[in-house]
Amino acid sequence: DGGITQSPKYLFRKEGQNVTLSCEQNLNHDAMYWYRQDPGQGLRLIYYSQIVNDFQKGDIAEGYSVSREKKESFPLTVTSAQKNPTAFYLCATNRGGYTDTQYFGPGTRLTVL
Amino acid sequence: DQQVKQNSPSLSVQEGRISILNCDYTNSMFDYFLWYKKYPAEGPTFLISISSIKDKNEDGRFTVFLNKSAKHLSLHIVPSQPGDSAVYFCAARGMSGAGNMLTFGGGTRLMVKP
Numbered sequence: 507d508g509g510i511t512q513s514p515k516y517l518f519r520k521e522g523q524n525v526t527l528s529c530e531q532n533l534n535h536d537a538m539y540w541y542r543q544d545p546g547q548g549l550r551l552i553y554y555s556q557i558v559n560d561f562q563k564g565d566i567a568e569g570y571s572v573s574r575e576k577k578e579s580f581p582l583t584v585t586s587a588q589k590n591p592t593a594f595y596l597c598a599t600n601r602g603g604y605t606d607t608q609y610f611g612p613g614t615r616l617t618v619l
Numbered sequence: 620d621q622q623v624k625q626n627s628p629s630l631s632v633q634e635g636r637i638s639i640l641n642c643d644y645t646n647s648m649f650d651y652f653l654w655y656k657k658y659p660a661e662g663p664t665f666l667i668s669i670s671s672i673k674d675k676n677e678d679g680r681f682t683v684f685l686n687k688s689a690k691h692l693s694l695h696i697v698p699s700q701p702g703d704s705a706v707y708f709c710a711a712r713g714m715s716g717a718g719n720m721l722t723f724g725g726g727t728r729l730m731v732k733p
Binding site for chain 2: 510512515539541546547548549550551554564594596598604605607608609610611612613615
């Protein structure tokens, strides 16, 4: 059963704690992306990775970190330096070609209390 | 500075009628455009795309029109169905940044009334 898995669906953390969001894919896609969606707003790119062991900052990378040690996995850590971490986080993948469609996971709703 | 804008935050349409969702962009380097549909608390799903070498692409009830001179694209849904009620995002891709990076508009919430 191919697809993109994000876990957990809902996540609660206390202010000041780091938290890691999981994104796993078995589509054999080279490129992976993390987006953030805030209420009433579009998707904003946090980080992306076009190949294993390489990743680049997106438009809003401050307060976030990522790793890409395996092709299948692209975890996102929301650090205590992120000033407004409460949001809906979406992971996406594609094969890496210029016109390849990005496919999205189901998302994780992070709430920082 | 939003490079992709969806100026209508919401749109209400009667079932069976046409829905027209609009999107404007400012970056002339964009040459590939996509529309995604999103339900609450779910990831967006791809609907339809268009390359800048075309001015129209059709897939069933969905048609995307591109006007490059006006830097404007639109998504037409005919006929509209209640299940089409969702938030629709347009996205653009271009060679100005990372090759596969998408820039998204703010979304338009479509409500189709039975």
